[in-house]
Amino acid sequence: DLLQWPQISKCRSPEMETFSCYWTAGNFYNLTAPRIIQLLYKKSNEEDWKECPDYITSGQNSCYFNASYTSVWTPYCVQLASKNDVYDKKCFSVDEIVLPDPPVHLNWTLLNTSQTGIHGDIQVRWDPPPTADVRKGWITLEYELQYKEVNETKWKELKPRLSTMVPLYSLKTARDYEIRIRSRQRTSEKFGEFSEILYVSFSQIGIGCDHCTEEVEFPWFLVVVFGVCGLAVTVISIMLSKQPRLKMLIFPPVPVPKIKGIDPDLLKKGKLDEVNSILACHDSYKTQLYNDDLWVEFIELDIEDPDEKNRASDTDRLLSEDNLKSHGCLGVKDDDSGRASCCEPDIPETDFSASDTCDATSDSDQFKKATEKEEDLLCLDRQDNDKSLPSLANTDPQHQHRNTQSDNSYPWAPFADSIESPHPSVHTQISNQNSLTSTDFYAQVSDITPAGRVVLSPGQKSKLGRAQREGCTEQNFTMDNTYFCEADVKKCIAATSHEENEPHVQEQSYNEDGYFTTESLTTTVANFGASTAEPPSSEMPVADYTSIHIVHSPQGLVLNATALPVPDKEFNVSCGYVSTDQLNKIMP
Amino acid sequence: MSTKGASLKGLLLVVLLVSHMLLTKEGVTSLPICPNGSVNCQLSLEELFDRAVKLSHYIHFLSSEMFNEFDERYAQGRGFIAKAVNSCHTASLTTPEDKEQAQQIHHEDLLNLILGVLRSWNDPLVHLASEVQRIKEAPETILWKAVEIEEQNKRLLEGMEKIVGRVHSGEVGNDIYTPWDGLPSLQLADEDSRLFAFYNLLHCLRRDSHKIDNYLKVLKCRLIHDNNC
Numbered sequence: 009d010l011l012q013w014p015q016i017s018k019c020r021s022p023e024m025e026t027f028s029c030y031w032t033a034g035n036f037y038n039l040t041a042p043r044i045i046q047l048l049y050k051k052s053n054e055e056d057w058k059e060c061p062d063y064i065t066s067g068q069n070s071c072y073f074n075a076s077y078t079s080v081w082t083p084y085c086v087q088l089a090s091k092n093d094v095y096d097k098k099c100f101s102v103d104e105i106v107l108p109d110p111p112v113h114l115n116w117t118l119l120n121t122s123q124t125g126i127h128g129d130i131q132v133r134w135d136p137p138p139t140a141d142v143r144k145g146w147i148t149l150e151y152e153l154q155y156k157e158v159n160e161t162k163w164k165e166l167k168p169r170l171s172t173m174v175p176l177y178s179l180k181t182a183r184d185y186e187i188r189i190r191s192r193q194r195t196s197e198k199f200g201e202f203s204e205i206l207y208v209s210f211s212q213i214g215i216g217c218d219h220c221t222e223e224v225e226f227p228w229f230l231v232v233v234f235g236v237c238g239l240a241v242t243v244i245s246i247m248l249s250k251q252p253r254l255k256m257l258i259f260p261p262v263p264v265p266k267i268k269g270i271d272p273d274l275l276k277k278g279k280l281d282e283v284n285s286i287l288a289c290h291d292s293y294k295t296q297l298y299n300d301d302l303w304v305e306f307i308e309l310d311i312e313d314p315d316e317k318n319r320a321s322d323t324d325r326l327l328s329e330d331n332l333k334s335h336g337c338l339g340v341k342d343d344d345s346g347r348a349s350c351c352e353p354d355i356p357e358t359d360f361s362a363s364d365t366c367d368a369t370s371d372s373d374q375f376k377k378a379t380e381k382e383e384d385l386l387c388l389d390r391q392d393n394d395k396s397l398p399s400l401a402n403t404d405p406q407h408q409h410r411n412t413q414s415d416n417s418y419p420w421a422p423f424a425d426s427i428e429s430p431h432p433s434v435h436t437q438i439s440n441q442n443s444l445t446s447t448d449f450y451a452q453v454s455d456i457t458p459a460g461r462v463v464l465s466p467g468q469k470s471k472l473g474r475a476q477r478e479g480c481t482e483q484n485f486t487m488d489n490t491y492f493c494e495a496d497v498k499k500c501i502a503a504t505s506h507e508e509n510e511p512h513v514q515e516q517s518y519n520e521d522g523y524f525t526t527e528s529l530t531t532t533v534a535n536f537g538a539s540t541a542e543p544p545s546s547e548m549p550v551a552d553y554t555s556i557h558i559v560h561s562p563q564g565l566v567l568n569a570t571a572l573p574v575p576d577k578e579f580n581v582s583c584g585y586v587s588t589d590q591l592n593k594i595m596p
Numbered sequence: 597m598s599t600k601g602a603s604l605k606g607l608l609l610v611v612l613l614v615s616h617m618l619l620t621k622e623g624v625t626s627l628p629i630c631p632n633g634s635v636n637c638q639l640s641l642e643e644l645f646d647r648a649v650k651l652s653h654y655i656h657f658l659s660s661e662m663f664n665e666f667d668e669r670y671a672q673g674r675g676f677i678a679k680a681v682n683s684c685h686t687a688s689l690t691t692p693e694d695k696e697q698a699q700q701i702h703h704e705d706l707l708n709l710i711l712g713v714l715r716s717w718n719d720p721l722v723h724l725a726s727e728v729q730r731i732k733e734a735p736e737t738i739l740w741k742a743v744e745i746e747e748q749n750k751r752l753l754e755g756m757e758k759i760v761g762r763v764h765s766g767e768v769g770n771d772i773y774t775p776w777d778g779l780p781s782l783q784l785a786d787e788d789s790r791l792f793a794f795y796n797l798l799h800c801l802r803r804d805s806h807k808i809d810n811y812l813k814v815l816k817c818r819l820i821h822d823n824n825c
Contacts, residue, residue: 025694025695052683053683079694080693081691081807082693101803103806143824143825144699144818145813145818146810194653
């Protein structure tokens with residue numbers, strides 16, 4: 009054990025009239041012979057040490073100096089000593105060691121309560137310590153009040169103040185509180201001991217709020233509800249507002265597919281004459297596409313960008329078995345909002361970017377040949393040219409039908425026919441076409457011949473040109489709502505045709521600038537007799553719209569030239585495609 | 597007349613507000629203005645005592661803080677505490693040392709004693725303010741407090757003379773005064789000795805300001821509130 013010497017722990021005066029000194033004895037007595045400890049004191053102006061006058065009043069190990077021994081502003085020195093040894097010494101003056109007693113007679117009164125009765129204000133009063141002579145002004149005291157709820161651990165403190173009463177505001181009536189007060193001499197820093205705890209309970213005086221046991225938490229629920237409502241109101245007001253700019257800013261319009269210069273409503277309502285005229289007027293469409301340079305560019309681009317070939321074309325994606333869902337018109341360019349609807353013939357670049365799998369080299373020849381010819385319906389010409397194709401025979405009457413009837417020449421794709429005629433070649437071709445169809449699926453009707461034939465602008469040529477032969481043969485044809493641009497099919501056909509050395513058909517294919525009937529496609533595809541013999545269960549791409557006049561049994565459709573009974577919203581007007589399903593819906 | 601009264605009141609209000617701004621210093625709240633030399637302005641004795649008590653409390657507060665700062669800054673490593681048992685230059689003035697003595701002394705004598713102590717500190721405070729600036733790296737707060745104490749002490753002296761003039765009908769006793777000869781010790785070449793001189797001076801200042809504050813409070817309670825503060 010460590011030897012602990014006796015030590016003077018503290019000297020304290022509660023009222024500046026008396027003072028006491030306290031010491032600890034240590035373990036000295038246990039270790040050595042018991043000795044008597046004395047406390048000696050000396051005033052500064054004295055020479056001799058005097059012994060403590062009172063060892064008893066302040067308790068054990070203490071020395072009490074009463075008023076007669078106390079001089080307030082006189083320096084004292086005390087020392088703890090036994091016979092020969094001085095253990096400890098302290099020097100001070102009484103005004104420096106003033107630590108008042110705690111206040112007494114704490115009580116509280118209710119000032120008022122809130123309207124809801126949840127909170128209340130109280131006034132706490134107390135009396136100064138009885139030993140301190142405040143009335144004569146000998147000592148001036150400051151008080152510090154602390155309070156807390158009964159089950160809390162941390163006390164809240166108020167600023168020290170001179171008055172012996174203080175209000176406490178906004179206490180919760182449902183809770184009980186504890187209050188304690190301590191005092192100090194006004195210019196000192198140290199506080200005396202705390203008073204006894206005062207308990208505040210509102211229920212005792214009948215104020216307690218029985219039903220408000222829960223604290224009013226921050227009303228998150230209300231905040232969320234009102235925030236959502238406000239936001240909804242704001243959104244609705246913006247939507248309904250007449251300010252177009254604001255609406256544009258916050259709710260940018262979702263672009264609908266469109267063909268530049270053509271009002272979709274015209275197509276819907278079947279005003280084919282107007283549309284035709286519009287298309288015919290736009291010579292610019294033609295000229296662009298006839299630009300050889302563009303094709304060269306296409307070619308170059310193809311060569312330069314080997315990655316493009318690796319990219320799956322839209323058609324590929326369409327036709328691939330993994331992708332049974334039709335993407336509608338796989339836009340040539342996804343980011344072009346105005347032309348999200350695929351095939352805009354006036355933008356060869358878009359076609360170009362999309363198409364990647366088609367071999368450029370084969371395209372150029374095809375394109376060039378195609379430009380020179382003018383054709384209304386691919387199928388007709390092809391029919392004429394390809395007598396060798398037996399498969400075409402089926403389509404002949406229908407073609408004739410169509411030609412005679414469709415003055416306006418939005419040739420319906422004889423979907424049924426195309427579907428019905430099982431041409432494995434077609435199937436494969438078309439499936440191959442997938443790879444080719446990186447270009448758009450539209451061909452623009454540039455003009456209508458007096459005979460009722462449609463002259464298609466050469467927009468599709470570029471696309472077709474790039475149809476890769478390999479892609480044509482490789483791709484499998486996917487059914488079920490897959491869309492193809494006839495152009496793509498054409499490309500495939502063209503590619504294969506190129507392979508098979510039948511430029512004639514190719515020319516045909518490319519001449520119309522992208523508008524083919526499925527029938528024509530079928531025929532062209534059939535012409536080349538693709539390698540695989542899979543039944544073309546898939547549908548042929550529909551290039552454009554024509555109303556179905558007569559359903560010619562399973563063999564085909566007779567298209568109505570006049571009306572365009574587009575089933576409401578079943579057709580993707582912009583694309584110009586009719587999926588198999590849609591066509592099935594049309595047909596009885 | 598009503599307008600004249602209103603305008604006078606307005607003027608007084610403005611004067612009071614301005615004076616509040618000027619008079620408001622740390623620890624001293626605003627006191628009613630009484631222009632110097634004004635014959636008509638008569639502050640009551642209660643107001644005079646209120647002012648005096650506030651000033652004395654403020655002076656003691658500053659002295660206490662100044663001593664603590666000095667102690668913290670310069671005295672810790674030097675063992676000054678052990679030498680703190682000294683006598684101040686005002687020790688020759690027999691002032692009440694406990695409550696009983698303070699109760700028994702006549703208020704006029706007590707007032708004279710207070711005046712004597714205040715006068716005795718006039719000189720040391722002036723030199724303290726000037727000499728403390730020569731202490732190496734003296735903190736700004738100590739410098740400021742020294743100047744402030746000196747200034748407030750003068751004001752308290754003036755106030756006390758007024759009170760004495762009110763209370764004491766006869767002549768004002770001017771003979772209570774202790775000269776101070778501690779200036780050389782504040783200018784010692786040895787830094788330790790010099791700092792010890794400062795330490796003692798500040799210690800004495802704290803004690804005497806506490807005495808004065810206590811005596812004034814006792815007098816106030818006795819004279820104004822009839823021993824029932």
